Amino acid sequence: MLRKVDKHSGVPAYLQIVNMIKSEILLGNLQKGAQLPSVRDLQVIFDVNINTVLKALEKLKNEGYIESEQGVGYFVKKDIDVNKEVIEIIRECVSKLKNGRIDYYTAMLIFEEVWKNE
Structure with a gap:
């Protein structure tokens, strides 16, 4: 479940976002090919600056979890099959x-x- 980041947790907001999206993939709620909400929608969901969202998405791209299509959005790149x-x-x-x-x-x-x- 994607929710607002905890700004008092001591964990950087972008890492909280990364972990929430990874969790959704692990639990099967976001499957390969699924499109993530738009960057602006994610900004509202997480209640953070747009640059924080972009930093999280870039980290997820670098780790191979998501990919982007110019002008279209971000998509889940791989399934993580957990029994x-x-x-x-x-x-x-x-x-x-x-x-x-x-x-x-x-x-x-x-x-x-x-x-x-x-």
């Missing part, structure tokens, strides 16, 4: 963490430690 079962496992895990009142940052610290030790 639907894996996504469901993550959803269940997140639900359990939230029910256990474990906040996002604590969960990420735990995840990182488990990841390193596996």
